[in-house]
Amino acid sequence: MPRIPCHTLLLFGATGDLSQRMLLPSLFGLDGDGLLPGDLRIVATARSYLDADGFRATAAEALERHVDAERLRPEQVRRFLDRLSYVPLDASNPDGFLALAEAVGPLDNGLAIFLSTAPSLFGPTIEGLKGAGLAGPDVRLALEKPLGSDLASSRTINDAVAAAFPEERTFRIDHYLGKETVQNLLALRFGNTLFEPLWNAGGIEHVQITVSETVGLEGRAGYYDGSGALRDMVQNHMLQLLALVAMEPPSQFSAAAVRDEKVKVFRSLRPIDGSSAAASTVTGQYTAGAVAGAPLPGYANELGKPSSTETFVALKAHVDNWRWKGVPFYMRTGKRLPERHTQIFIQFKGVPHSIFASRGATVQPNKLVIRLQPEETISLLMMAKQPGLDREGIRLREVPLDLGLANAFADSRRRIAYERLILDLIEGDPTLFVRRDEVEAQWEWIDGIRNGWQSNAIVPKSYAAGTWGPSAAIALTERDGVTWHE
Ligand code: BG6
Numbered sequence: 001m002p003r004i005p006c007h008t009l010l011l012f013g014a015t016g017d018l019s020q021r022m023l024l025p026s027l028f029g030l031d032g033d034g035l036l037p038g039d040l041r042i043v044a045t046a047r048s049y050l051d052a053d054g055f056r057a058t059a060a061e062a063l064e065r066h067v068d069a070e071r072l073r074p075e076q077v078r079r080f081l082d083r084l085s086y087v088p089l090d091a092s093n094p095d096g097f098l099a100l101a102e103a104v105g106p107l108d109n110g111l112a113i114f115l116s117t118a119p120s121l122f123g124p125t126i127e128g129l130k131g132a133g134l135a136g137p138d139v140r141l142a143l144e145k146p147l148g149s150d151l152a153s154s155r156t157i158n159d160a161v162a163a164a165f166p167e168e169r170t171f172r173i174d175h176y177l178g179k180e181t182v183q184n185l186l187a188l189r190f191g192n193t194l195f196e197p198l199w200n201a202g203g204i205e206h207v208q209i210t211v212s213e214t215v216g217l218e219g220r221a222g223y224y225d226g227s228g229a230l231r232d233m234v235q236n237h238m239l240q241l242l243a244l245v246a247m248e249p250p251s252q253f254s255a256a257a258v259r260d261e262k263v264k265v266f267r268s269l270r271p272i273d274g275s276s277a278a279a280s281t282v283t284g285q286y287t288a289g290a291v292a293g294a295p296l297p298g299y300a301n302e303l304g305k306p307s308s309t310e311t312f313v314a315l316k317a318h319v320d321n322w323r324w325k326g327v328p329f330y331m332r333t334g335k336r337l338p339e340r341h342t343q344i345f346i347q348f349k350g351v352p353h354s355i356f357a358s359r360g361a362t363v364q365p366n367k368l369v370i371r372l373q374p375e376e377t378i379s380l381l382m383m384a385k386q387p388g389l390d391r392e393g394i395r396l397r398e399v400p401l402d403l404g405l406a407n408a409f410a411d412s413r414r415r416i417a418y419e420r421l422i423l424d425l426i427e428g429d430p431t432l433f434v435r436r437d438e439v440e441a442q443w444e445w446i447d448g449i450r451n452g453w454q455s456n457a458i459v460p461k462s463y464a465a466g467t468w469g470p471s472a473a474i475a476l477t478e479r480d481g482v483t484w485h486e
Contacts, residue, residue, distance in 0.1 A: 006138075006426050006428075008040070008110070009041070009042045009043070010100070011114050012116060014044030015050070016117075019116060022066075022418045023116070023418055024062045024063060026422050027042065027080070029415065030423055032071060032073075036426070041085065042083045044059075044086045044087075046088070047091075050086055052085045052086045055086035056084055060077065063080075091125045092124050094132075097132035100128075107134070107139060108138060110139075112140045113140065114142045119157065123157075126161060126165075135164040139165070140425060140428060146232075148443065151443040171424075173421055178416075178418060178432060181373060182240075183432070184376070186244060186258075196249070200324070200327075204346055205349050206330065207345070208343075208482075209238055209242060209332075211241075212332075212333065212337035212339060212468075213333070214335075215335060215336070216302055216335050216336050216465070217299070217303065217335075225309050228310045228311070230450065231450075234331060235442050235443065238331050239445070240434070241342075241372075243262040246319050249261075255429070255431040259437075263438045264321075268320050268321045268324075270317070278458060280317075282313070282469070282475075283312065283458060283459070284334065284470040285307070285308075286298055286299050287300075287462045287463070287464055288464065289467065290465065292466075296466070312470065312473070314476050315332070315449070317329040317330075330477055336465035337469065338466050338467065341374065342372040344370040344372070345368070345485040346368040346370075347367055348367065348368070350364075351363055356394050360392075361394040361395060367380075367381040377403070382400075383397070384397060385397075
């Protein structure tokens with residue numbers, strides 16, 4: 001499909017949480033910067049019975065809640081709300097789609113559809129779209145997670161999608177790929193000559209990827225309890241981060257080249273199965289505790305019933321190829337941890353021989369700390385000599401070489417990840433969306449782990465809210481002489 005912008009956007013799940021918190025504010029942000037096609041119409045749909053004015057009032061409230069007050073200039077809000085119309089729809093009833101098609105109008109100027117609905121509605125919605133003629137060559141479809149709960153269910157969804165939308169018009173969302181900081185990983189690796197020669201088993205001892213969150217269930221009990229940390233965070237976001245760290249340099253920054261390299265990483269992941277699950281993974285579930293001094297209930301209490309769903313997972317993974325032979329990738333993520341941060345930590349190998357040993361100094365191997373959120377910092381820990389005359393021996397100390405990204409780019413607004421993704425969808429650039437073969441390779445690896453848990457009857461260990469997960473997660477790395485970087 002040629003890269004021409006669509007002039008209509010059809011938003012499913014328009015009254016839902018994602019739409020209110022992220023999608024409408026993102027669209028408003030793009031509109032304010034003049035980045036949307038001038039005549040773009042946004043047709044919103046959801047089950048709630050509202051008319052267009054009712055939906056515009058809901059959208060206005062969402063903007064007030066989720067957009068900085070100084071960016072809410074009245075004439076801009078009015079212009080944005082004017083783009084919106086609304087069609088109530090029960091997606092399980094095919095008849096409703098005809099009214100939707102009528103509201104959308106002719107398709108020759110391109111239609112982008114954003115599907116953010118319950119997974120059970122994916123099938124009927126796609127059928128409905130097809131039946132109403134809303135799946136033709138001028139239509140692109142973006143799908144929000146969860147795209148299945150295992151390989152089999154993800155294939156069912158992918159097959160249903162493929163029956164109406166060919167792969168080049170299917171845009172699977174992983175919102176981590178829309179984050180500026182995540183894309184910056186590519187700039188760091190492939191825009192500098194410095195790191196790449198060392199970016200392999202010869203230069204790197206191990207890698208750590210941490211996504212820690214302080215939030216708990218956030219009113220999503222129904223979804224989260226059926227999912228758990230492995231499927232909610234590792235299957236998608238963390239594996240995408242791992243792929244960006246581990247992939248070979250693509251020949252160009254294009255959808256095919258980047259995604260070809262990422263999928264090779266997923267396929268090179270050493271399976272974790274019944275024989276290795278107990279040694280390579282740790283799962284946990286939070287009990288009552290406190291985050292930042294505030295007392296918090298345990299997961300089962302929040303949920304209102306006992307559960308064996310993991311709210312924390314730590315893993316030791318391997319990418320079995322030449323570049324990464326023998327380099328562990330430790331990953332951990334959890335809810336109700338002490339702080340919110342996403343971080344990639346690269347531990348380089350030490351110097352082959354220390355000339356300072358005879359003078360009493362210890363040389364620490366270099367470390368690269370890439371902090372993706374809440375703040376964006378890249379810090380290379382280097383050895384430096386502590387000033388002095390060294391009468392009692394040389395003293396060396398780790399000193400950070402910091403990349404001051406916040407200052408260097410102080411004049412650019414930090415955008416919501418969805419701004420980038422919605423714009424790419426409207427303009428038809430699939431580079432930052434997940435291809436079918438990627439998502440299926442990701443599920444295949446995750447299913448192996450879940451089968452391993454099942455065959456070993458592994459259940460989550462307790463950790464108090466506000467701590468870094470069960471102590472076994474510390475033992476997972478300490479066994480290899482590695483400490484989690486906090
Ligand atoms: C979502 C998960 O995909 O990502 C949530 O379903 C999680 O459980 C969220 O909280 C984290 O995203 P971010 O952008 O806040 O790091």
